[in-house]
Amino acid sequence: MDQQTLPDTAPPLFVPAPGLRVVLASASPRRRKLLASWGLPFTVLTAPDKEEPRPAAGEDAAAYALRAARSKARRVHPILGPEEASASLVIAADTVVCLDGRILGKPRDRAEALAMLEELAGRTHSVTSAVALRVPESWPAPHEEYFTDTARVTFADWPRAVLAAYARTGEPDDKAGAYAVQGRGAFLAERLDGAWSTVVGLPLTPLAELLLGRGLIRPAA
Numbered sequence: 001m002d003q004q005t006l007p008d009t010a011p012p013l014f015v016p017a018p019g020l021r022v023v024l025a026s027a028s029p030r031r032r033k034l035l036a037s038w039g040l041p042f043t044v045l046t047a048p049d050k051e052e053p054r055p056a057a058g059e060d061a062a063a064y065a066l067r068a069a070r071s072k073a074r075r076v077h078p079i080l081g082p083e084e085a086s087a088s089l090v091i092a093a094d095t096v097v098c099l100d101g102r103i104l105g106k107p108r109d110r111a112e113a114l115a116m117l118e119e120l121a122g123r124t125h126s127v128t129s130a131v132a133l134r135v136p137e138s139w140p141a142p143h144e145e146y147f148t149d150t151a152r153v154t155f156a157d158w159p160r161a162v163l164a165a166y167a168r169t170g171e172p173d174d175k176a177g178a179y180a181v182q183g184r185g186a187f188l189a190e191r192l193d194g195a196w197s198t199v200v201g202l203p204l205t206p207l208a209e210l211l212l213g214r215g216l217i218r219p220a221a
Contacts, residue, residue, distance in 0.1 A: 012039030151194025
């Protein structure tokens with residue numbers, strides 16, 4: 001279990017509904033940064049079991065990402081005590097990179113990272129982020145909400161030497177598809193069709209629409 005209360009940012013953009021505690025079920029620093037950009041106070045809490053589900057035979061990227069996100073939310077919820085659970089909104093997410101219908105996971109080593117980058121170079125791939133919410137039982141139903149959002153990313157046709165230099169930075173090591181569009185790998189993409197936050201790992205527009213629509217957050221006064 002990894003628990004950390006992140007500091008508020010000023011001025012806040014959104015605030016939680018009175019009495020509601022926001023829990024981010026993700027160890028990803030990228031998702032923490034995106035959620036923190038709202039100035040919304042939240043706690044990071046992850047399950048001790050870090051094992052992620054593997055894609056099932058014939059499962060597409062959206063279905064797999066959604067299944068993984070829902071699994072993260074469900075694994076965190078029992079860790080909360082009864083009092084915390086009754087007042088906690090749990091947000092979990094998962095992101096999947098897909099090329100020609102094939103899901104690209106995290107590379108096992110630098111050689112595999114380079115091989116992935118060479119596959120992506122000069123081509124368009126999809127990035128799907130899924131979000132799963134566990135809404136407190138004290139809140140009106142439904143108590144589970146989820147959605148997916150997909151963006152398309154086109155890489156420039158980079159030569160092997162450039163891709164190898166990027167792989168050696170170590171940034172691709174723990175990234176699906178072996179790159180980080182918000183990091184040193186930003187130069188790789190020459191076109192993005194869809195939301196940047198979806199590619200980073202937390203689709204902020206549909207998430208804000210859902211939370212505001214349910215009254216779970218509100219604009220800061």
